[in-house]
Amino acid sequence: MSTAMSVAAPLQVQVRDMLGWADVPLDLVGNAVGMDRHVRWAQATELIDPEPFLRGREIVLTTGLELRTPADCARFVDSLVAADAVAIGYGIDVVTTAPPPALVHRANAAGLPVLSVPRTVPFLTFTERLAQEQTRLWVLAQDRLEAGHLFDAVRRGLADPLVLFERFVELDRPGIEFAAACWAARERLPEVAGPHRVGYVRDRTIVLGPASVVSGLVEAVDGALVLGCGGPAPRQEVRRVLAEAVAAFDVASRRGRSAGAADLATLDGLLGRLTHEQVTPFLDHVLRPIMEHDQRRSDSLLATARTFVATDGSVARTAEALFLHPNTVRKRLDRIDELTGLRVREAAGRIALQIADSGHAPILGHEQPSRPRP
Numbered sequence: 001m002s003t004a005m006s007v008a009a010p011l012q013v014q015v016r017d018m019l020g021w022a023d024v025p026l027d028l029v030g031n032a033v034g035m036d037r038h039v040r041w042a043q044a045t046e047l048i049d050p051e052p053f054l055r056g057r058e059i060v061l062t063t064g065l066e067l068r069t070p071a072d073c074a075r076f077v078d079s080l081v082a083a084d085a086v087a088i089g090y091g092i093d094v095v096t097t098a099p100p101p102a103l104v105h106r107a108n109a110a111g112l113p114v115l116s117v118p119r120t121v122p123f124l125t126f127t128e129r130l131a132q133e134q135t136r137l138w139v140l141a142q143d144r145l146e147a148g149h150l151f152d153a154v155r156r157g158l159a160d161p162l163v164l165f166e167r168f169v170e171l172d173r174p175g176i177e178f179a180a181a182c183w184a185a186r187e188r189l190p191e192v193a194g195p196h197r198v199g200y201v202r203d204r205t206i207v208l209g210p211a212s213v214v215s216g217l218v219e220a221v222d223g224a225l226v227l228g229c230g231g232p233a234p235r236q237e238v239r240r241v242l243a244e245a246v247a248a249f250d251v252a253s254r255r256g257r258s259a260g261a262a263d264l265a266t267l268d269g270l271l272g273r274l275t276h277e278q279v280t281p282f283l284d285h286v287l288r289p290i291m292e293h294d295q296r297r298s299d300s301l302l303a304t305a306r307t308f309v310a311t312d313g314s315v316a317r318t319a320e321a322l323f324l325h326p327n328t329v330r331k332r333l334d335r336i337d338e339l340t341g342l343r344v345r346e347a348a349g350r351i352a353l354q355i356a357d358s359g360h361a362p363i364l365g366h367e368q369p370s371r372p373r374p
Contacts, residue, residue: 012038030104054083070102148199179214179231180245282356
């Protein structure tokens with residue numbers, strides 16, 4: 001999937017959005033299935049088999065003129081499923097006062113929601129309302145792409161932070177502290193009260209605003225999204241705030257839970273910010289000799305090194321975890337020293353091992369030894 005598509009996805013109209021249109025009163029009939037599916041367009045039809053005339057992701061509007069029997073309803077729904085339609089909009093008080101139960105049952109079983117459209121809402125009005133909402137979201141997406149470009153330029157030191165406050169006047173609030181949050185762009189932004197700006201940066205979403213506003217966002221999505229957070233800091237340090245949010249999200253993505261600026265002041269946080277060029281010497285001179293030795297001898301030096309680091313340099317705990325004699329562990333550690341020039345019993349040597357393995361999956365300490373079979 002292209003970057004543009006992955007960025008735009010959260011701003012497409014979803015089925016659940018249509019139920020919130022105050023000027024187009026729709027009601028859900030049956031089960032709340034398929035609520036998060038994206039709606040590309042609306043198509044009205046009275047055909048029992050409209051599949052040849054659909055292109056996918058439509059909400060199909062009908063008055064049910066030809067849906068006289070359960071068999072008709074089944075054929076109609078099966079045709080929509082084959083065409084990858086996302087919902088049915090049933091115009092009530094034209095043929096029947098409510099969608100036929102057989103239609104609702106068959107549609108829900110296939111994952112299609114059924115919405116009732118009152119007679120006071122012509123299908124053309126519904127289509128115009130959908131187009132209006134799609135246009136609004138498209139404009140909003142372009143705005144967020146522009147903000148994302150500025151966020152990224154400021155974070156990388158390619159633009160002065162003052163550009164942000166000149167462009168986005170709602171953020172021009174001297175005397176307050178700012179914060180930022182970063183998460184995967186595929187996730188949808190909840191409603192946020194207060195001045196803030198949202199930007200799309202490739203496959204990520206970043207929100208920047210007063211620390212109190214960003215904190216409210218973080219609390220609103222706590223447990224639902226994996227976030228990286230930066231700040232708080234005064235406006236002249238917005239560059240650092242953005243950089244912290246992005247770096248913290250990298251850490252959060254690896255460990256599967258949200259992270260903040262304080263999590264960057266850890267060895268794991270530091271390893272996550274090392275570039276490929278910085279890690280390459282450790283790969284070549286530390287990890288590669290160990291792996292090549294294991295391929296020749298099958299001595300499992302790499303597993304020993306990983307477990308030794310995971311147990312904070314304990315020979316006894318490494319031996320217990322790998323079901324080895326402590327002397328065997330010591331011999332393997334000596335061999336690692338010979339191959340790499342390190343002293344892995346010292347903290348500096350173990351850190352070098354971690355740096356080397358940070359560029360190779362799995363990360364040191366994440367691999368769990370298994371008990372050999374008897």
